[in-house]
């Protein structure tokens with residue numbers, strides 16, 4: 001939903017919307033609140049604290065944090081907490097009250113179409129939520145799946161936080177979950193695969209896999225990632241593109257990581273959902289993952305709603321290096337003086353999950369602290385792929401003037417901001 005049309009929502013409607021919204025209920029869906037005198041209090045979702053200084057006033061319909069100064073109404077809360085844009089937050093509140101947002105530039109037909117689309121998406125969301133519940137229940141009933149997760153060092157608590165589940169091996173397990181297995185919407189939301197239109201050949205997409213529900217920033221399940229427990233192929237399987245799930249836009253773990261990102265002051269982007277969960281288990285709750293796709297500018301934009309500091313972590317092999325260059329290209333349009341992008345390269349034999357399990361949390365924190373700033377990575381890429389982190393790379397890049405000349409020549413190709421940085425940098 002484009003956000004630039006905020007001005008077209010009449011202010012009288014906004015006032016009515018806010019007057020009819022119960023802020024305690026809106027905030028209460030995201031923060032545990034308890035009554036304290038005339039107000040409600042809870043732990044502030046916008047800063048790290050152990051005793052509650054976050055208050056919600058039902059009378060004034062405002063929240064206020066005495067710790068960090070966060071303050072606002074229901075629209076402000078949704079924007080700050082879920083990363084929603086203004087229009088998205090207004091539509092969310094309106095939908096909960098059953099109101100239609102009047103928007104002057106939209107024709108009645110357009111509005112009707114959008115309303116129908118929202119209703120259809122709502123149904124798909126409910127089907128996915130139901131599947132997620134069924135997969136969670138199956139995990140509890142599968143000693144093999146539990147053993148697998150334990151073997152990866154995960155506790156029940158972290159499995160619960162990320163809503164992990166298990167899809168049993170049956171071809172049509174979901175027929176026991178949904179009344180009508182032939183429902184076309186099960187195919188539309190990616191849970192069921194149509195066997196060439198032959199009803200008898202219909203089957204569950206995910207079988208004998210650990211299920212990672214992919215949630216949007218509102219916490220709704222929009223898709224799944226499934227990982228095999230043994231050596232099967234493919235190792236990772238994601239939901240296909242659906243009306244709800246666009247992998248070029250979604251980041252696994254962002255919903256779960258929001259608070260940790262704010263508290264850490266930065267976000268960590270990794271490549272796999274197992275990395276995200278393993279890092280969270282060991283205290284790095286601010287990790288998110290792209291979903292079997294290269295990092296896009298849209299991914300970066302989404303993250304920048306929550307933080308100005310992003311670290312991309314990659315395997316140290318050639319594939320990781322290529323992925324890093326694509327992440328660099330995705331980050332460059334957003335780079336500026338107030339934003340920081342850094343690139344972490346792990347040893348070639350490791351992904352973040354295996355690195356942190358082999359070397360421990362402290363070693364990972366130390367590696368994070370050594371991450372390469374964007375300005376330096378631009379120069380490395382510009383210098384024809386010479387790896388300045390290795391002695392060999394430095395030798396190949398040569399000393400002094402030759403390196404500088406190459407950087408200046410190559411930098412303009414890498415984008416205007418990068419070029420400016422490159423000409424400032426002392427290489």
Ligand SMILES: [Zn+2]
Nearest residue numbers: 044047065068
């Ligand atoms: Zn606060």
